[in-house]
Amino acid sequence: MVTERTDNSSGPDLDTDPGLDPETGRRPTVAIVAVLALCGTAVALQQTMVVPLLPEFPTILGVSADDASWLVTATLLTSAVATPVMSRLADMVGKRLMMLVCMVAMTAGSVLAALSSAFPLVIAGRALQGFAAALIPIGISIMRDELPRERVSSAVALMSATLGIGGALGLPLAGIVSESLGWHANFWLSAIVGVILLGAILLVIPESRVRTGGSFDYLGAVLLSIALTGLLLVISKGSAWGWRSEPVIVLFLIAVGALSAWVPFELRVGQPLVDLRTSARRPVLLTNIASVLLGFAMFANLLLTTQELQIPTVTGYGFGLPIITAGLLMVPSGLAMVIFAPVSGGMINRFGGRITLLTGGLVMALAYIARVFLSGNLTAVVIGSTLVSIGTAIAYAAMPTLIMASVPITETASANGLNTLLRAIGTSTSSATVAAILGTVTITVGTLTAPSAQAFQDVFWIAATAALLGCVVAWFIPRPSAAAASGPAGEPTPMRVGPAVSAGDSKDVVLRGRIRRPDGAVPYPAVVTVVTTDGDPVDWGRADHDGRYSIALPGPGRYLVLANAQGWSPKAQVMTFRHRAEMTGLSEITLTDQLTLSGQVTCGAAPVPHALVSLSEAAGASVCSLTADEHGHWCLPLPPPGRYVVAVLARDSGAAGARKVVLDARSAVVDVSIPAAG
CATH class of the missing domain: 1.20.1250.20 (MFS general substrate transporter like domains)
Known part of the structure; x- marks a missing residue:
């Protein structure tokens, strides 16, 4: 689905800088x-x-x-x-x-x-x-x-x-x-x-x-400061104090402990x-x-x-x-x-x-x-x-x-x-x-x-x-041509190193917005990628826990904005900005199509009502369980890509069945048939 955001307002762009060179639009x-x-x-x-x-x-x-x-x-x-x-x-x-x-x-x-x-x-x-x-x-x-x-x-x-x-x-x-x-x-x-x-x-x-x-991120700053102080004191003073001395050992343990707390905290904070x-x-x-x-x-x-x-x-x-x-x-x-x-x-x-x-x-x-x-x-x-x-x-x-x-x-x-x-x-x-x-x-x-x-x-x-x-x-x-494949799935290619505008164009403007689900909740993790309508990469950024994102755009123009979140189909829309004033508002992006794993439980050709459906990883860990409806249909949010086993149980007869499935970043339908009793 592609939509276009336009604004027919006209008038001069009042966001100017008198200190700029009038010919180049930039300082020397x-x-x-x-x-x-x-x-x-x-x-x-x-x-x-x-x-x-x-x-x-x-x-x-x-x-x-x-x-x-x-x-x-x-x-x-x-x-x-x-x-x-x-x-x-x-x-x-x-x-x-x-x-x-x-x-x-x-x-x-x-x-x-x-x-x-x-x-x-x-x-x-x-x-x-x-x-x-x-x-x-x-x-x-x-x-x-x-x-x-x-x-x-x-x-x-x-x-x-x-x-x-x-x-x-x-x-x-x-x-x-x-x-x-x-x-x-x-x-x-x-x-x-x-x-x-x-x-x-x-x-x-x-x-x-x-x-x-x-x-x-105050807590992250404190933890990192403790870790760095301990580590650098060990490196710089270890020779003078003795590498096996008590202060060096204590400082090293403090650095390791602070770093061990800092890493998972940084992965959780928005x-x-x-x-x-x-x-x-x-x-x-x-x-x-x-x-x-x-x-x-x-x-x-x-x-x-x-x-x-x-x-x-x-x-x-x-x-x-x-x-x-x-x-x-x-x-x-x-x-x-x-x-x-x-x-x-x-x-x-x-x-x-x-x-x-x-x-x-x-x-x-x-x-x-x-x-x-x-x-x-x-x-x-x-x-x-x-x-x-x-x-x-x-x-x-x-x-x-x-x-x-x-x-x-x-x-x-x-x-x-x-x-x-x-x-x-x-x-x-x-x-x-x-x-x-x-x-x-x-x-x-x-x-x-x-x-x-x-x-x-x-x-x-x-x-x-x-x-x-x-x-x-x-x-x-x-290499630049292969860099896109080097990051986690869903991440964009490397962006421009310098402003993607000529010397007379405007400077970068930060476009801020939010990513939402239809119910108003926030999909996480999520990323937003922006390219020009000619296909040139502009910028990308991650959304935080509140769905807020910030993207640097090289001035007014027409851009293709792509939002992608785990468990949701990506959404692309065209945004057109004629003046800087149009870029200061909040650009909302709503993801509408949730990725799912679904199917039907049958016995022969007949549906099995209210069957138990259990999803587990191929390595054995249980993921979740749910109950099918009266027609044997079931549906759950798509889990992360990987190998899984879907097991089903007919509560009345006690008959059971299972299927292996390999999931990627697409919705999947897995129908499981239970053999007839006896």
């Missing part, structure tokens, strides 16, 4: 990309700005070396918790708004740390700086919303590359600033950058129209913090697994190179360089990522995200293998590090593209937030692994105990293995 692309890329670089700087000062902080702040390491751990924990939470809120209430909140938190934390020399206050400032991590996934989702489709890939590649760029530039910059102006100057510099970027966001970045609204059903789709799941592995390989490059350059020459392989010089030698790696960002975008446009991810992982693996055998001179070390960074730039550019192509547009920020979080888990695991191996495989020269050359080679091999495993995982990511 270059300005948006520049501001978001600078935000990404600021995020990476927060991770590395205290690293050169860690050996000095115990003396400066009057604490132990283990306590001083909390200056890194506090930021890591806050960023891990804030990234999924702020990303989900960005999808719900506004992406620019959440960018401003994150930037304000980062700036406030920088000012707090800059004004204080008390260890607890500096820790609090570093924790607030961790909110900046959510700027990366939110910025990527803004690019998808605001940029023309042909510019999205290269812009996302640059945004992803900023993680490596900031990491490579942060070490020398922090060292130079602290030596020249004191350690507080690093935090003042971060605060100044935060204020400038706040103004730039307000002036340049538009607020996205793609906002889903709804209720926030508007989850993380949509695990979407995350379990093959393209998203495999991309996220590859992200953990490649995040491990990426961070090992930064850690190993800086240590190799600083280790004293008496070890026979180190170069004995000061931290600032070692940091400056990392600059080529950061510049290589800038140069290869547009190259990565071109690869994505031409070959797709899967091939680009494979290429990046392979470059990383080969570069690490080369570093095992070519680390004898300074030039070889710098070239090897730069090659790993090139592979990182290529791989990291592909990850958000693959994610956005496989999730609803209204979930791009939260989906990228999860991907960013998993990359962070990979980098944290890399840091713990590097620390464990370099602290265990050592040599002693005089009074100096240092990691041996073998320790570095061991980690090179581990990082190469992680990159190759990432390639293996990426190989099984479905």
Whole structure:
């Protein structure tokens, strides 16, 4: 059944934005990309700005070396918790708004740390700086919303590359600033950058129209925060506290318990913090697994190179360089990522995200293998590090593209937030692994105990293995033509990565609605898919427990809307919108045809009145029982696809019969004949 929704009202579209370019209908692309890329670089700087000062902080702040390491751990924990939470809120209430909140938190934390020399206050400032991590996934989702489709890939590649760029530039910059102006100057510099970027966001970045609204999943956020905090504390502190120590074991059990409670809760809640059903789709799941592995390989490059350059020459392989010089030698790696960002975008446009991810992982693996055998001179070390960074730039550019192509547009920020979080888990695991191996495989020269050359080679091999495993995982990511078959039944094909409109057209508008049954009840689970009348995919989304759905449409036009729910025949209808005002109402979809399993119980040619009908799974579990009517007819809602057995019993004679049946997503009629008594 196809219906058409029209509105003959006419008049100008009053929903305009005076800040848009009158010729293109958009804000300048270059300005948006520049501001978001600078935000990404600021995020990476927060991770590395205290690293050169860690050996000095115990003396400066009057604490132990283990306590001083909390200056890194506090930021890591806050960023891990804030990234999924702020990303989900960005999808719900506004992406620019959440960018401003994150930037304000980062700036406030920088000012707090800059004004204080008390260890607890500096820790609090570093924790607030961790909110900046959510700027990366939110910025990527803004690019998808605001940029023309042909510019999205290269812009996302640059945004992803900023993680490596900031990491490579942060070490020398922090060292130079602290030596020249004191350690507080690093935090003042971060605060100044935060204020400038706040103004730039307000002036340049538009607020996205793609906002889903709804209720926030508070319990899911609390459970995930507990799980992440426990897990990351185990990873980051396990080596220092002892992997078999009581705190590590307790934290690990807490993390496992919280995660075990979080997963089933997220599958039940109507508007989850993380949509695990979407995350379990093959393209998203495999991309996220590859992200953990490649995040491990990426961070090992930064850690190993800086240590190799600083280790004293008496070890026979180190170069004995000061931290600032070692940091400056990392600059080529950061510049290589800038140069290869547009190259990565071109690869994505031409070959797709899967091939680009494979290429990046392979470059990383080969570069690490080369570093095992070519680390004898300074030039070889710098070239090897730069090659790993090139592979990182290529791989990291592909990850958000693959994610956005496989999730609803209204979930791009939260989906990228999860991907960013998993990359962070990979980098944290890399840091713990590097620390464990370099602290265990050592040599002693005089009074100096240092990691041996073998320790570095061991980690090179581990990082190469992680990159190759990432390639293996990426190989099984479905090609775009096959992606439709990769998800659960009834789910649509991947949607557009960039706006499916030309530069002069309107921006996305969120169409909200409800799916109902004829009796007003809500069918669950249910999905809604939208395509243009030319067949181009637009967006898709899941309905919550109240039947509410949100779909991003690229402006007024004519669309084919398909609703599908378990146990009901799908329904398609055409919706036509001439103006934005027509798209702000609630679009109701009523499913009218319920899928059923039915039949008749007979004995010979005669119906058996009031027969008992029992349905069980082929494996033996009972599903339900019911009584046929006076004519032997029976009917029940269609159970999930699978193999079943229908058994019947004539209550008067005691005769019984049974039939095997294989059910799919279609109504089925199963007539069962009972043999005559005797």
